[in-house]
Amino acid sequence: MQSSPETLSSPAPDATSPRVIRGIDRGDALDWYERNRARTRALFDVLVPETLYAQPIAQRHPIVFYVGHLPGFSLNTLVKRGLGQPGIDQRLERLFARGIDPDEDGHDASAFTWPDRETVETFVQSADARVVQALTEADLDQPGHPLLDRAEAVYAILEHEAMHQETLLYMWHRLPHDAKRAPRDYAVRVEPGTVVQGDIEIPAGPASLGAVRAHVRFGWDNEFPGPVVDVDAFRIQRLNVTNGDFLAFVEAGGYRDPHWWSPQDWTWLQSESHTHPSFWESIDGRWHWRGMFEYVPLPMAWPAYVSQAEANAYAKWTRRRLPTEAEFQRAAYTGPDGLPRRHPWGDAPPTRAHGVFDFNSWEPEPVGTHADGQSGWGVHDLVGNGWEWTSTIFDGFAGFTPIPSYPEYSADFFDGSHFVLKGASQATARELLRPSFRNWFRPRYPFVYATFRTVEVHA
Numbered sequence: 249m250q251s252s253p254e255t256l257s258s259p260a261p262d263a264t265s266p267r268v269i270r271g272i273d274r275g276d277a278l279d280w281y282e283r284n285r286a287r288t289r290a291l292f293d294v295l296v297p298e299t300l301y302a303q304p305i306a307q308r309h310p311i312v313f314y315v316g317h318l319p320g321f322s323l324n325t326l327v328k329r330g331l332g333q334p335g336i337d338q339r340l341e342r343l344f345a346r347g348i349d350p351d352e353d354g355h356d357a358s359a360f361t362w363p364d365r366e367t368v369e370t371f372v373q374s375a376d377a378r379v380v381q382a383l384t385e386a387d388l389d390q391p392g393h394p395l396l397d398r399a400e401a402v403y404a405i406l407e408h409e410a411m412h413q414e415t416l417l418y419m420w421h422r423l424p425h426d427a428k429r430a431p432r433d434y435a436v437r438v439e440p441g442t443v444v445q446g447d448i449e450i451p452a453g454p455a456s457l458g459a460v461r462a463h464v465r466f467g468w469d470n471e472f473p474g475p476v477v478d479v480d481a482f483r484i485q486r487l488n489v490t491n492g493d494f495l496a497f498v499e500a501g502g503y504r505d506p507h508w509w510s511p512q513d514w515t516w517l518q519s520e521s522h523t524h525p526s527f528w529e530s531i532d533g534r535w536h537w538r539g540m541f542e543y544v545p546l547p548m549a550w551p552a553y554v555s556q557a558e559a560n561a562y563a564k565w566t567r568r569r570l571p572t573e574a575e576f577q578r579a580a581y582t583g584p585d586g587l588p589r590r591h592p593w594g595d596a597p598p599t600r601a602h603g604v605f606d607f608n609s610w611e612p613e614p615v616g617t618h619a620d621g622q623s624g625w626g627v628h629d630l631v632g633n634g635w636e637w638t639s640t641i642f643d644g645f646a647g648f649t650p651i652p653s654y655p656e657y658s659a660d661f662f663d664g665s666h667f668v669l670k671g672a673s674q675a676t677a678r679e680l681l682r683p684s685f686r687n688w689f690r691p692r693y694p695f696v697y698a699t700f701r702t703v704e705v706h707a
Contacts, residue, residue, distance in 0.1 A: 272399040277406065278383045280679075281322075284409040285376060287607070288318055291416050294428050300365060304422035305695055309347060311419070312362050318412055319375035320344030322405040325653055327378050330393075330401035331386050336374045340367075346656075379405070394652040403466035404653040410677035413607070417675045418695050421527075421540055430541035436611050440549035443616030445493075447483040447704060448579070448625050455479045455578035456588060458645055459684035469651035470644055470658040471684040479578045483704040484571055487615040487628055488636070489562065491528075492548030495535070497562045498524055508564045513557035516692045526694040527553045540610045549614035551629070551699035556637045556667050556691035559700040568702035573640035573686075575703060576670045580631070581683045583624020591681065592623035592630045598678050603632025606678040612697070613674075632676070634699035635669040635687055642666040642688035666690055673697035 292315065303310040309317075324341055327333050335341050340363065363371075382388075383402070390396040420428060458474020459467050503523045506514045516522075528546060529536045535546040554562075556570075563569050571579070580592045589595065593602055602621035604613045616628045623630055630636070643662050650659050669687040672680065675697060689696055 272389050272402060274383065274388065277388070277399070277402050278380065280406050281379065281383055281409075284406060284413075285319075287413060288409065288416070291413060291420070294420065294431075295423070296427055296429065299423060299427045301362060302423065302427070304419045307693070308415075308419060309360070310362065312368060313344065313347070313360075314412065314416060314419075316340065316344035316368050316371055317347065318409050319372050319379065321346075321408055322379045323375040325395075325408075326401045326405050327382050330395040330653065331382055333378075333382070336378065337371060340371050344371075398465070400466065400651070401653040404651070407466070407468075407679060408654070410679055413677065414673065414675040414697070417540075417610075418697055421538065422695060425541055425543075428541055434541055434610060436539065436544055436547070437609075437613045437617075438544070438547040438549065440614045441617035443487060443619070443628060445485060445487045448486050448627050449483050450479075450481065450575070450579050450625055452481040453479060453578060453582065453586065455574045455582065456683065457574060457577055459682075464682075464684075467682075467684055468657060468686075469649060470642075470686050472649070473645055473647045474684055475645055477574050479574050482571070482575055482706075484575065484579050484627060485701040485703075486626060488551040488634065488699045488701050489559075490548060490615055491537070491546050491550050491552050494525065494552040494554065494562060495546070495548070497565050500565070502561060502565055508561040509557065510560070513561065513692065516557065522694075525552060525554045525558060537611075544611075547614070550612045551615055551634045553612070553634060553697055553699055555694040555698070556689070556700075558694070559637045559698075560639075560691075563700075563702045566702060567705060569705050570637055570639040570700060571703045573638045573668045573670060576630070576636060576638055577683065579625060579627050580623055580670070585624070588683075589624065590683070591621075592627070593621050594624075598631075598681050603629060603672075604674045605632035605672045605676050605681065607675055609674045611674065612699075630670075631672045631681055632674065634671070634673050634697050635676075636671045637698055637700040638668045638670060640668040642668050642686070661688060669696075669698055 295311070300312050300315070301310050320341060323335065324345055328335050343360070388396060388402050389399040395401040454476050456474055456476050458471045460474060461467065461472045502508055503517065509517060524530070527538050529538050529543060531543060536543040537546050537550070559570060581589045583589060591598060591602070598605065600608050601618060603618045612633050615633065618629065618632070621631065622628045641664055644658060651657055666688040669689065689698070
């Protein structure tokens, strides 16, 4: 995978600054949209044509939905709702308007009638043309407009597609290997690094959980208004929990002992017959990683990708716990000097030396092998190589207001059934690498590129 150019979103200045960031560079926005579309096409090109109507994850729509959804969302949000222009095909615009929340009950794709390939491709081409025309000619930044003030709808469609590209990849991971074509440069890195696991002491102090709306070019509604909270001292693992670490839990019978699981998680475990992480496969009595294009003998130094339920069980087994969102923020975006940071490593733009993100790898890499990306406290891989589960239930901050361009984006998930993830994975676009960005999933959703680290339990 190739890295992408710099983000258009600006970092927050000092909180005391009265400056309000406005304006949009039309050329940069158009370039970002076209980069997004090119990357999405490249991801679909990995698949053999017969997979278009496959449903690799029961809790998600079939692949054909995502072909139409990405340009369809941009058309609906910017062109129709934002600019008030007519659409193309009302039936297809409704069909491709919105995905579904991946709950544990699965999803009946037969309840939908999906159009044929030619119809979908025609719709995609027409929607792309209308969006490009809008980005080229329309008045995109209209002060006071519900959707276009500070070009909100433009940034919403750009980040929406970048986020969905990660969804596509973890869906592709569930497809049989013969349904995909590996690129010539596909390779995996399995050699472990030299950094040793251990705890890092983080002293008590403040953590910023979100952002000040006026100080950033764009953010999603759940990022505002960002509070600053006090965090007690804690000890957190220097590295993520690895497959090798998690294997000890599996071999100790962790999946057979209800003591480590909540009643709801234990019921799920039994109903789904889970005996190991979903990214693992036992082949001829040996554990392997279910790679994108091949099975790989289980890389012990890679981060363990698991559901929050599995992460919680492991943490309890080790007599520890998952960090809170505030603890993650303090470990990642502050340092001994007490100053806020744009990234764990400081204010330098993200590069491959800082971590595994921005589509620069098809798989994770060994933990602790990107020393340039460690935080000021010496914690590694806080951004990249896997989103990190927290124990914090996803909710809005006090004063939350739904984002006009996508009002259901966050609010529909403030149900006590989703947990915050922080950081980034190898398939997270660099445009999303900001301290205030929050991801969330249900605790028993096992397919996302999500790992974890634990925190010491104080008596």
